[in-house]
Amino acid sequence: MDKALAQKVIDRIASAKSPALFTHLRPDGDAFGSLLGLAHVLKDRGQNPSLVQDVPDQLPSEADLFVVLDTSTRERVGKKTTDWKKPVDVVIDHHVSNPGFGTLNLIVPEIPATAGVLYRLFEMAGWKVSPATATCLYAGLSTDTGSFRYRGTDAQTLRIAASLVDLGADPSDIAKHCYLSVTPQRYQLKKLTIETLSLKDNKKSGFLTIFPDFYSKSGAKSEDTEGIIEEVTCIQGLEVASLFEFGPEGGLRVSLRSKGRVDVNAIASSLGGGGHRAAAGIRFPKDGEKNRDRVLAAISKAISALED
Ligand code: AMP
Ligand code: MN
Ligand code: MN
Numbered sequence: 438m439d440k441a442l443a444q445k446v447i448d449r450i451a452s453a454k455s456p457a458l459f460t461h462l463r464p465d466g467d468a469f470g471s472l473l474g475l476a477h478v479l480k481d482r483g484q485n486p487s488l489v490q491d492v493p494d495q496l497p498s499e500a501d502l503f504v505v506l507d508t509s510t511r512e513r514v515g516k517k518t519t520d521w522k523k524p525v526d527v528v529i530d531h532h533v534s535n536p537g538f539g540t541l542n543l544i545v546p547e548i549p550a551t552a553g554v555l556y557r558l559f560e561m562a563g564w565k566v567s568p569a570t571a572t573c574l575y576a577g578l579s580t581d582t583g584s585f586r587y588r589g590t591d592a593q594t595l596r597i598a599a600s601l602v603d604l605g606a607d608p609s610d611i612a613k614h615c616y617l618s619v620t621p622q623r624y625q626l627k628k629l630t631i632e633t634l635s636l637k638d639n640k641k642s643g644f645l646t647i648f649p650d651f652y653s654k655s656g657a658k659s660e661d662t663e664g665i666i667e668e669v670t671c672i673q674g675l676e677v678a679s680l681f682e683f684g685p686e687g688g689l690r691v692s693l694r695s696k697g698r699v700d701v702n703a704i705a706s707s708l709g710g711g712g713h714r715a716a717a718g719i720r721f722p723k724d725g726e727k728n729r730d731r732v733l734a735a736i737s738k739a740i741s742a743l744e745d
Contacts, residue, residue, distance in 0.1 A: 438545050438557055441640050445647055446527055446543045447562040453502035455485045461508040462515060465663060466488070466615060470577025471506040471529070471551040472654055475568075477570040478559055492518055502526050507577075509550035509711045511538040517723045531581075534702055534711035549589030552577025553597045560600075568605025575606035580615055583667065584743070588697050588715055626657035631679075634669060638677075638740045643669045644733065647682040662692075676743065677701060677736050681729045689725035691732055693717045704735045 442698040450456060458475055460468035473647040477488055479486040487497055496503060505514055505525050509532035512519060528539035532552055545554045552574040565573070578598055582590045585598070599671035600610060619627075626647075633646040634647050647662060655661075662682060668677035678697050680692040693701035694716050708731060710719025721728040 438543075438548070439553070440561070441552060442543055443542070443558055446529065446541050447558065449527055449541055450479070450502065450504070451482075451562070453484065455497075455499045456502035456504050457487050457497055457500035459489045459492075459503070459508070459514050459518075461507045461513040462492075463660060466580025467550045467552055467577040469723065470509045470573045470575075470580070471555055473685055474552060474555055474570050474573035475504070475506065475529075477567060480566050481565055481570075496521050496523050500714070504529070504541060506530065506555075507532075509535045521609075529558070532711065533713060534706055534717075541543055547589075547593075548597070549594055550578045550581035551585065552581070554593060556597050556601065566601075566604045570618075571601040571604035571606040572611060575601040576611050576615055579608075579611060584612070584616070589713075611705075620657075620661070622656040622658075623661040625655035626651055626661050627668070629655060630662075630665050631668055636672075636675075638737050639684065640672075640674055641740045642677045642679070642733075642736050643672060643675055644679040644681060645669055647680065649683060649685040658739050666692050666694050670696065676740055679732065679736065681725075681732075683725045684696065687723050687725050689721040691719040691721070693719075693732075693736075699736075699739045704732070704739060708732060708735065 456479060458472050460472050476486045476488050479554035487500065494517065503523055503525050506529050508514055508530060525539035526541065528537065528542045529551060529709045530544045531546055531548055531551050535544045537544060543554065548554050556574050575598060582594060629651045630645050630647050634643055636643045645665065666678050666680040676696055678694045682690040693705055695701045697715060700714045702712050702714050705712055705719045708719050710717060712718050
């Protein structure tokens with residue numbers, strides 16, 4: 438982590454009275470963990486943060502700092518925020534593909550979750566990490582590393598996790614809330630989706646499809662798709678897993694996962710999306726089927742380029 442840059446971020450955040458904290462659309466565990474973790478720390482310091490989940494039409498007028506967490510592109514803060522007059526003051530993130538769309542950009546790809554970047558920042562600033570903060574940050578770190586299984590997990594990740602446990606995070610309790618509390622509706626959506634599995638490229642790639650009527654059939658909500666793709670990644674011999682979600686208006690949302698040999702960020706970035714080497718995504722507003730075929734073709738090409 439660039440210490441001089443981190444210090445600038447600390448000074449900028451410390452001097453704000455009412456920072457407005459944002460994260461990406463369809464927030465995941467790292468998005469929520471980072472948002473809530475930073476909010477706890479700022480509250481404990483006597484600042485007055487506001488957490489923005491439902492994107493408003495304008496930046497709240499009392500906000501004197503615009504912070505965006507865990508978000509790889511400006512659009513993923515929410516389309517309607519892109520024409521706000523106030524620029525993003527501070528971006529804190531870990532996506533390699535992040536272009537740095539803020540005035541200050543602390544982007545640390547060597548830490549596998551924004552929650553981990555925040556922990557290092559708080560440590561440097563000497564800001565108190567309460568048990569509530571530690572719990573939020575641990576949840577972000579755990580979910581973004583697939584429970585410390587993905588490639589980005591290294592000794593530093595585990596050291597950060599250990600420090601958070603020292604500070605009051607309870608791994609088993611957090612795991613219970615993050616992984617052992619699936620609603621029956623979410624489970625039903627997963628069941629319908631897994632039935633669609635199709636293997637190709639000599640069983641080195643596999644894809645799942647979510648059709649619009651799966652929501653009425655299961656009673657699930659759009660955020661209930663989180664984690665389904667991991668059910669494909671686990672297949673032995675598979676290199677790339679993808680999930681295609683067709684929207685009711687013909688759009689397509691794509692999730693890509695790699696076991697490490699194929700760079701899915703390169704595939705996603707070449708088609709207008711982004712993410713990390715092992716987990717990336719793309720959103721197409723229209724031409725769902727045509728775009729699914731483009732993604733599948735790019736995956737086949739990447740797999741055929743691998744040496745066995
Ligand atoms: P997901 O498959 O939605 O869990 O996303 C996997 C990763 O790719 C996350 O780290 C996202 O930040 C990133 N990502 C997903 N969709 C997009 C997109 N449309 N543009 C840029 N990055 C994305
Ligand atoms: Mn995220
Ligand atoms: Mn993240």
